[in-house]
Amino acid sequence: MCSVFKAQWRLACVLLLLSTTAQPAVASEEARPNIVLIMADDLDSGGLSYFPNITRHLVDQGTSFERFFVTNSWCCPSRSSVLRSQYVHSHGVWTNTPPEGGFARFYQQGLERSTVGTWMRDAGYRTALMGKYLNHYPGGVVPETYVPPGWDEWAVPVKNLYREYGYRLNENGRVTRYGWGEQDYLSDVLAGRARDFITRSTSPFFLYLAPVAPHLPANPAVRHAGAFPGAKAPRTPSFNRPDVSREPHWLRSRPQLDDKQIDRVDRLYRNRMRATLGVDDLVGSVVDTLAETGKLDNTYIFFTSDNGFHLGTHRLRRGKTTPFEEAIKVPLVVRGPGVPKAAETGQMGATVDLAPTMAELGGAVTPSFAEGRSLTPLLRGEWPANWRRNVLVEFARPLNRASAAQTPVPPYRAVRTQRYTYVKYQTGEEQLYDLLTDPYQLDNLAATASPALLADLRGRLEAMRTCAGASCRVADSRE
Numbered sequence: 001m002c003s004v005f006k007a008q009w010r011l012a013c014v015l016l017l018l019s020t021t022a023q024p025a026v027a028s029e030e031a032r033p034n035i036v037l038i039m040a041d042d043l044d045s046g047g048l049s050y051f052p053n054i055t056r057h058l059v060d061q062g063t064s065f066e067r068f069f070v071t072n073s074w075c076c077p078s079r080s081s082v083l084r085s086q087y088v089h090s091h092g093v094w095t096n097t098p099p100e101g102g103f104a105r106f107y108q109q110g111l112e113r114s115t116v117g118t119w120m121r122d123a124g125y126r127t128a129l130m131g132k133y134l135n136h137y138p139g140g141v142v143p144e145t146y147v148p149p150g151w152d153e154w155a156v157p158v159k160n161l162y163r164e165y166g167y168r169l170n171e172n173g174r175v176t177r178y179g180w181g182e183q184d185y186l187s188d189v190l191a192g193r194a195r196d197f198i199t200r201s202t203s204p205f206f207l208y209l210a211p212v213a214p215h216l217p218a219n220p221a222v223r224h225a226g227a228f229p230g231a232k233a234p235r236t237p238s239f240n241r242p243d244v245s246r247e248p249h250w251l252r253s254r255p256q257l258d259d260k261q262i263d264r265v266d267r268l269y270r271n272r273m274r275a276t277l278g279v280d281d282l283v284g285s286v287v288d289t290l291a292e293t294g295k296l297d298n299t300y301i302f303f304t305s306d307n308g309f310h311l312g313t314h315r316l317r318r319g320k321t322t323p324f325e326e327a328i329k330v331p332l333v334v335r336g337p338g339v340p341k342a343a344e345t346g347q348m349g350a351t352v353d354l355a356p357t358m359a360e361l362g363g364a365v366t367p368s369f370a371e372g373r374s375l376t377p378l379l380r381g382e383w384p385a386n387w388r389r390n391v392l393v394e395f396a397r398p399l400n401r402a403s404a405a406q407t408p409v410p411p412y413r414a415v416r417t418q419r420y421t422y423v424k425y426q427t428g429e430e431q432l433y434d435l436l437t438d439p440y441q442l443d444n445l446a447a448t449a450s451p452a453l454l455a456d457l458r459g460r461l462e463a464m465r466t467c468a469g470a471s472c473r474v475a476d477s478r479e
Contacts, residue, residue: 032204033337034299035120035358036286039082039208040279041075041132041215042272042320043305045329046234051276053284054333058303062335063343063379069350069391069416073307073320073327075215076101076135077394078351082306083115085355085370087392090468094396096135103137107148114367116355117150120206123364128153128197130190131210132161138170145173155193161186161212164219164278185221187211187278191285198289206362211282213275214309216318220274227277233269238313238326238440246444248429250408254315265312272309300336300361302354314441321395321407323414323423323431324441328393336361340381347378348418350391352472371472388476391416392464415461422457432457 045068048054071081072088080086080093088094091111095101106112121127133156138146147154153172160167164186169176171193178184194209220227233239240257257265283303290296308327310316320327332349335341352372359366360374377384393414397407411426421441423431430446432454446454463475 031298032124032363033361034198034201034205034207034290034295035125035302035362036207036209036290036299037302037354037358038279038283038286038304039079039131039210040276040303040305041210041212042307042309043214043276043279043331044308044311044326045305045331047273048331048333050228050273051280051283053280053287054303057283057287058301058333058335060342062301062333062339062341063345063381065332065334065349065378066344066346067348067418068304068330068332069328069348069393070307070330071351071392072394073322074395075132075306076103076106078306079132079134080106080111082351082354083117084111085116085352085366085372087352087371087464087467087472088394088396089465090369090371093134094394098136098139100396101135102139103134104139104141106134107141112148112150114369115148115150116358117148117206117208119150119355119359119364119366120362121150121152123359123362124204125362125364126153126201126203126205127151127208128155128194128205129208129210130155130193130197131186131208132157132212133210144168144170144175146170147173153193153197155190157186157212162215162217164212164275182222185278187213187282188221191282194282194286195289198286198295199293201295204362206358209282209286211279213279214272216268218268218271218275220271221278221281224274224277228270228273231270231273232266233311236313236440237442238324240312241314241442243442244315246447248410248425248427248431250410251314254408256315257312257317261317262312265317268318269311272311298337300334300339300358302332302334302358304332304351304354305330306351319407321409323393323395323412323421325421325435325439328414328416334375334379336379339379343381345378345381347383348388348391348416349375349378350388353388369469371467371469373473373476386477389418389479390460390464390476392461392467392476394465413461413465415457415464417457417460420453420457422454422461424458424461 070078076096077088080091093105098104129151144158157167165180313326356366356372357375396411414423421433432446433441467475
């Protein structure tokens with residue numbers, strides 16, 4: 001009798017502790033959380049306040065990361081890092097196109113055998129990927145009906161995805177054609193598929209939603225075609241920089257934008273904002289569905305982007321692939337059980353951290369090759385003593401001439417620390433910016449900085465570019 005009383009007392013204490021402690025943690029088998037990852041395409045880190053659903057449902061209800069960075073400011077290398085929790089030098093998907101990048105490279109190296117999808121599925125989660133997968137999928141490498149391992153449900157465009165109309169969608173191994181009607185708009189179709197998946201799920205699920213907006217051509221839904229009339233791209237201090245005399249040759253050789261080019265920048269800005277309204281509606285649909293099905297309180301929602309985007313900044317009319325903040329810094333907002341609401345964290349994070357975080361929250365096993373770290377302490381509002389201090393960014397120009405023409409930037413490796421960005425180009429040129437005093441990166445200090453500072457940053461970069469697996473979590477905390 002006494003032993004029964006003690007057992008009941010211990011159970012009551014555990015229940016009381018759980019009811020009074022609000023913090024993200026690996027859930028029990030009985031109440032494992034659902035996890036939703038929403039990844040926009042080419043969405044820069046500013047401007048979320050323009051989008052009501054993202055603001056109301058995510059920013060106001062979760063924690064925003066002020067300093068969250070990509071491993072490569074180009075789609076396919078970045079998305080490969082998300083799927084595998086590896087830096088580019090480890091997963092080897094260097095560009096968007098074959099032979100050194102794209103879906104073909106990811107597939108031919110056998111990387112699909114172990115991704116966040118397989119980890120979560122092995123842990124008992126029902127998994128789904130809807131939207132953009134990897135660039136040039138299926139690319140003639142596999143049939144259009146191909147579904148990679150790890151995904152119970154699959155709704156991925158195989159043709160014309162960026163137009164958001166007139167595309168073909170691989171729906172669980174069956175290819176369906178979508179036309180040019182309002183009901184065919186890709187973001188809306190994905191929202192509908194997500195609603196169905198969430199509604200039908202009776203066990204914990206992991207949903208990776210990847211709308212293509214605001215990637216060019218940034219086609220909006222019909223209902224959003226007239227939004228943001230007269231809006232202009234933000235005129236930050238880096239917009240159409242007047243002085244680039246101390247920059248590497250690739251930037252020094254670019255003329256300032258003329259009035260016509262600036263007008264085109266503003267038109268593109270409006271189109272991107274309008275297209276992002278479709279993503280905002282998708283966010284609203286997901287949250288509404290979770291609420292209607294009683295699953296919202298036990299669901300973590302991550303919202304981010306694969307890379308940023310230049311719109312007139314640093315003399316670039318449009319584009320990415322640079323080591324500047326506009327290209328490598330992306331939004332990350334997380335809401336869920338125990339995550340502080342309307343909060344911000346200044347701790348550094350990177351896209352390699354997403355998969356380990358979601359794996360820990362779901363009780364999945366993270367393989368030894370993973371190089372990121374779980375963000376769960378930050379989602380509890382903590383400031384760990386030995387946290388990330390360095391993020392590695394790597395870029396290589398594609399061998400394909402047509403693809404190479406899209407970027408003027410030579411190959412480089414960069415390290416983004418809590419205060420500095422240091423870049424070393426294959427040409428031997430360097431960039432160094434003090435983000436504390438120069439947040440818009442207008443003053444390249446590489447030629448005038450102290451030798452001790454340069455030696456420290458070069459050492460950090462070397463440690464990061466040669467790391468693998470767990471050693472990356474040593475290199476990334478180097479002071």
